[in-house]
Amino acid sequence: MAGRISVSERLGADAFNSDKTSHLRLVSDDLCRSCPRKPCITVCPAQVYEWEPGQNKLLIHYENCLETGACRVACQELGNKSLVWAYPGAGHGVQYRLG
Ligand code: SF4
Structure with a gap:
C-alpha cells in the first residue's frame, strides 16, 4: 500500500543515546546458564541478548534496547x-522518530 512505512523503516529512523553503563542487569550469570529456554534471546525485537558459547554467558547489547519490556x-x-x-x-535510550 502506497504511503505506508514498514516496521524496518520505522526502526531504522530511531536514534539512540546510549548511557555508559547498562540499564539491564542480571541477578547472576549462573541463573542464565541454567535457564532452559533463554526466552530473552528470541523475544527481543532488537536482538539485545546473545548467548556467547565461548564465554558460556549471556551478553547484553543494551545500546540497542527499544525499551519494550518484552524481555522482562x-x-x-x-x-x-x-x-x-x-x-x-534520564536523557538516554531510544528516541523514536516515527512512532
Ligand atoms: S530469560 Fe534470559 S535473562 Fe532471564 S534467566 Fe533466562 S537467559 Fe537469563
Missing part, C-alpha cells in the same frame, strides 16, 4: 528470573 516478561514468566529491568537513565 519473558524472563519472569518463562525464564529463570535473572533479568533486572529498568529504563535507561
Whole structure:
C-alpha cells in the first residue's frame, strides 16, 4: 500500500543515546546458564541478548534496547528470573522518530 512505512523503516529512523553503563542487569550469570529456554534471546525485537558459547554467558547489547519490556516478561514468566529491568537513565535510550 502506497504511503505506508514498514516496521524496518520505522526502526531504522530511531536514534539512540546510549548511557555508559547498562540499564539491564542480571541477578547472576549462573541463573542464565541454567535457564532452559533463554526466552530473552528470541523475544527481543532488537536482538539485545546473545548467548556467547565461548564465554558460556549471556551478553547484553543494551545500546540497542527499544525499551519494550518484552524481555522482562519473558524472563519472569518463562525464564529463570535473572533479568533486572529498568529504563535507561534520564536523557538516554531510544528516541523514536516515527512512532
Ligand atoms: S530469560 Fe532471564 S534467566 Fe533466562 S537467559 Fe534470559 S535473562 Fe537469563
